[in-house]
Amino acid sequence: xxxxxGKATSQSIKLELAQAVEKRKKEGKKIPHLAAVLVGEDGGxxxxxxxxxxxxxxxxxxxxxxxxxxxxTEFELLxxxxxxxxDDEIDGFIVQLPLPKHxxxxxxxxxxxxxxxxxxxxxxxxxxxxxxxxxxxPATPAGILQLLKRxxxxxxxxxxxxxxxxxxxxxxxxxxxxxxxxxxxxTVTLAHSRTKNLVEICKQADILVAAIGRPAFITAEMVxxxxxxxxxxxxxxxxxxxxxxxxxxGDVDFKNVAEKCSFITPVPGGVGPMTIASLMINTLEAMDFxxx
Amino acid sequence: xxxxxGKATSQSIKLELAQAVEKRKKEGKKIPHLAAVLVGEDGGxxxxxxxxxxxxxxxxxxxxxxxxxxxxTEFELLxxxxxxxxDDEIDGFIVQLPLPKHxxxxxxxxxxxxxxxxxxxxxxxxxxxxxxxxxxxPATPAGILQLLKRxxxxxxxxxxxxxxxxxxxxxxxxxxxxxxxxxxxxTVTLAHSRTKNLVEICKQADILVAAIGRPAFITAEMVxxxxxxxxxxxxxxxxxxxxxxxxxxGDVDFKNVAEKCSFITPVPGGVGPMTIASLMINTLEAMDFxxx
Numbered sequence: 001x002x003x004x005x006g007k008a009t010s011q012s013i014k015l016e017l018a019q020a021v022e023k024r025k026k027e028g029k030k031i032p033h034l035a036a037v038l039v040g041e042d043g044g045x046x047x048x049x050x051x052x053x054x055x056x057x058x059x060x061x062x063x064x065x066x067x068x069x070x071x072x073t074e075f076e077l078l079x080x081x082x083x084x085x086x087d088d089e090i091d092g093f094i095v096q097l098p099l100p101k102h103x104x105x106x107x108x109x110x111x112x113x114x115x116x117x118x119x120x121x122x123x124x125x126x127x128x129x130x131x132x133x134x135x136x137x138p139a140t141p142a143g144i145l146q147l148l149k150r151x152x153x154x155x156x157x158x159x160x161x162x163x164x165x166x167x168x169x170x171x172x173x174x175x176x177x178x179x180x181x182x183x184x185x186x187t188v189t190l191a192h193s194r195t196k197n198l199v200e201i202c203k204q205a206d207i208l209v210a211a212i213g214r215p216a217f218i219t220a221e222m223v224x225x226x227x228x229x230x231x232x233x234x235x236x237x238x239x240x241x242x243x244x245x246x247x248x249x250g251d252v253d254f255k256n257v258a259e260k261c262s263f264i265t266p267v268p269g270g271v272g273p274m275t276i277a278s279l280m281i282n283t284l285e286a287m288d289f290x291x292x
Numbered sequence: 293x294x295x296x297x298g299k300a301t302s303q304s305i306k307l308e309l310a311q312a313v314e315k316r317k318k319e320g321k322k323i324p325h326l327a328a329v330l331v332g333e334d335g336g337x338x339x340x341x342x343x344x345x346x347x348x349x350x351x352x353x354x355x356x357x358x359x360x361x362x363x364x365t366e367f368e369l370l371x372x373x374x375x376x377x378x379d380d381e382i383d384g385f386i387v388q389l390p391l392p393k394h395x396x397x398x399x400x401x402x403x404x405x406x407x408x409x410x411x412x413x414x415x416x417x418x419x420x421x422x423x424x425x426x427x428x429x430p431a432t433p434a435g436i437l438q439l440l441k442r443x444x445x446x447x448x449x450x451x452x453x454x455x456x457x458x459x460x461x462x463x464x465x466x467x468x469x470x471x472x473x474x475x476x477x478x479t480v481t482l483a484h485s486r487t488k489n490l491v492e493i494c495k496q497a498d499i500l501v502a503a504i505g506r507p508a509f510i511t512a513e514m515v516x517x518x519x520x521x522x523x524x525x526x527x528x529x530x531x532x533x534x535x536x537x538x539x540x541x542g543d544v545d546f547k548n549v550a551e552k553c554s555f556i557t558p559v560p561g562g563v564g565p566m567t568i569a570s571l572m573i574n575t576l577e578a579m580d581f582x583x584x
Contacts (some may be wrong), residue, residue, distance in 0.1 A: 042480060088494055106423065106425060109423075110425075122419070123415075123416050123418075123419025123420045123422065123423055123425065123427075124415055124416045124419050125419065125424045126415075126418070126419035126423065127414070127416055127417065127418035127419030127420075127422070128415045128419075129424070130415065130418045130419070130459065130463060130464070131398065131401075131415055131418065132459075133398060133402075135415075135416065155485050156486055157487070157488045159468060159488075159493075162411025165470050165471070165472075167422065167423055169426075171467060171470070172422070174466065174467075174470075174480075174482070175463060175466075175467070178457050178463070178466075178484065179457070180457075180481045180484075180486075184487075185484075185486040187481065187483050187484070187486070187487040187488070188466075188480070188481070188482050189479065189480070189481040189482075190466070190470045190479070190480050190481075190482075191479050192470065192477075192479070193450070194448055194449050194472075194477040194479075195479040196449045196451075196479070198557075201451075201479060
């Protein structure tokens with residue numbers, strides 16, 4: 001078994017991006033500037049946004065964190081989005097999800113200018129992805145592609161089973177891995193809560209992606225000997241042995257599954273850092289989309 | 293074995309649409325108006341566009357057929373598209389594919405106003421589909437959903453194998469059938485030319501969709517006893533016994549496969565008429581999207 005080390009892979013991406021920033025500086029070009037909007041005080045969201053801002057600093061991107069109170073109205077948040085759409089200094093921005101329940105996430109996503117939608121959640125970017133046209137790829141699926149590519153994992157002709165059909169991970173990843181592209185050409189099965197015989201389905205996978213958000217849901221009996229396992233889950237579970245009282249758990253029963261795998265991503269340090277690296281790649285690409 | 297009769301099902305849809313038109317007339321509302329742009333003299337395209345115009349007449353929609361020579365430039369075609377975008381009388385329009393090789397199909401598709409894109413090919417409509425937001429669904433996948441729904445075929449928990457990953461059929465259908473919707477909740481496998489063990493993959497299908505464009509490619513050994521088989525293929529093959537010298541062939545070896553199926557679509561008279569029915573549904577829906 002070999003670890004698919006998202007932390008190391010994302011470091012090499014960040015290094016390349018830092019070099020691209022240096023080159024831009026020398027050429028007198030604009031330095032990419034990412035803004036992140038964080039509504040409320042959710043612990044997980046705070047951590048994610050913090051990591052994104054930190055990644056910007058490491059690479060040399062500019063970053064702006066906009067923190068808003070959890071009782072902000074939808075209209076007020078739309079105004080913030082509109083201001084960012086119109087701010088020429090900001091090349092790309094994200095609104096960290098989840099949002100408080102009184103705000104409709106689709107309304108906000110649709111309001112973000114597609115040219116600044118570095119999370120790749122806007123329908124026009126998803127549609128462009130489906131057609132193989134240039135656009136921002138959703139950050140987590142794109143990060144998984146980078147992880148496979150940079151670790152020289154052949155995907156063509158492989159059977160990939162994805163468990164979980166979310167709009168931001170499972171469904172777009174199923175499209176990306178089935179396309180006729182260098183990191184693609186998989187036979188893809190998209191499974192979910194209504195899937196029958198999930199064990200038999202998963203056992204067919206050459207590449208198994210778990211993106212359901214249920215700690216340790218994928219057990220060893222569901223994994224074929226020699227499979228590649230990608231764990232997208234990051235759920236906080238109680239852990240009295242840790243000072244903070246919790247640890248992050250993936251969707252895979254790592255200890256038992258790892259023994260059967262050829263490759264497996266750890267949690268943390270697997271898909272998470274790759275998601276952030278993708279966001280950074282998208283932010284640099286935003287310069288092209290915006291003609292800067 | 294029972295035939296999944298697309299012709300009969302589409303007739304009942306057209307009857308409902310005709311009633312909706314009558315109702316609109318009585319209410320003094322605008323009558324839906326579909327325009328179709330046909331470039332060149334391709335025999336198949338002529339037939340398809342003719343069938344669409346005929347369907348409009350049956351239902352009571354207005355229709356306009358715009359025929360253009362095959363040597364029209366891309367710029368000239370874009371001008372036609374722009375005129376249709378701006379014409380308030382036209383509620384929806386299609387540009388029949390394929391286009392001559394000197395015209396980029398993506399350029400044309402992207403130029404069609406998404407609110408009039410009744411073929412559902414524009415990236416924003418595909419993206420809205422992925423997010424479950426209102427929009428035009430691509431006509432063939434939407435027709436297949438209607439065929440399943442109106443013939444009371446349960447999809448939830450079924451394993452659907454789709455062979456063929458085109459932008460207009462296989463890929464969007466894989467998304468639609470996997471969603472958490474009444475005609476959805478399938479475990480979906482998307483297979484294609486790079487798939488290994490295609491026979492074993494297909495044999496798992498409770499619902500098998502063939503959308504590859506290779507006559508009689510799906511043979512009996514690839515089909516599970518009792519499966520539901522949907523044949524999207526319509527290839528002209530030579531047939532000396534016919535006066536015109538050809539017949540339409542589906543992607544399924546109908547004669548041998550039919551014996552093993554619970555349901556199967558014929559070619560012609562299966563998915564084809566359902567595609568046209570979907571286009572008509574989209575044209576009526578365009579009235580809502582355009583606030584008429």
